[in-house]
Amino acid sequence: MNVIDTLITDRTQADVINRTPLKCAADYVCLNRVEQACAYIAENLGVSIQTKTWNMEEWRKESEMTRIRNNIDTLINAFYVKSTTPNLTARIRYETVKEANDIETILRDIDDLYNSMIGGKNRLSFRLGSKTLGVR
Numbered sequence: 404m405n406v407i408d409t410l411i412t413d414r415t416q417a418d419v420i421n422r423t424p425l426k427c428a429a430d431y432v433c434l435n436r437v438e439q440a441c442a443y444i445a446e447n448l449g450v451s452i453q454t455k456t457w458n459m460e461e462w463r464k465e466s467e468m469t470r471i472r473n474n475i476d477t478l479i480n481a482f483y484v485k486s487t488t489p490n491l492t493a494r495i496r497y498e499t500v501k502e503a504n505d506i507e508t509i510l511r512d513i514d515d516l517y518n519s520m521i522g523g524k525n526r527l528s529f530r531l532g533s534k535t536l537g538v539r
Contacts, residue, residue: 406439407514410507414500429497431457434471440510441474447517450481468495475506478513488512 411426411433418426427433438454445452452474455467472495479491489505497503 406436406443407511409436410440410511411436412504412508412511414504416500419500429463429503431459431461433497433503434463437471437506437510440507440514441471441478444478444510444513444517445474445481447514448478448481450477452477463497468497471495475509479509482513483516484509485512485516 414426417423425432434457438456441452442454453470454474472491475491488509491509492502492505495502495506
């Protein structure tokens with residue numbers, strides 16, 4: 404399982420109220436998951452971004468949320484998103500469940516499209532390599 408498989412896109416308000424494990428909206432576990440997903444996608448796309456590892460004692464700072472937003476924006480601009488991909492907010496604040504879900508949905512969508520492209524290359528090369536070409 405890679406970090407993309409751990410992204411959470413189906414949080415509910417009840418998850419936040421009940422503090423459902425892993426379905427946080429903005430704790431250090433959530434931030435680390437987003438940072439790791441950004442790093443993973445950036446490596447696949449060959450782009451440079453700045454990430455960090457969060458610890459439990461850290462507070463979210465505006466500058467760090469801006470950095471994360473810029474990272475996600477860099478990934479969007481380096482590749483593609485689906486027509487159904489949510490828009491990236493102007494500022495990341497983690498004020499709503501929707502915002503938290505949208506951030507991780509954007510990352511999942513970029514990775515899905517990247518993997519579709521890679522898979523397409525592999526299928527194409529396999530099919531071309533197994534078919535007789537030309538008139539024989």
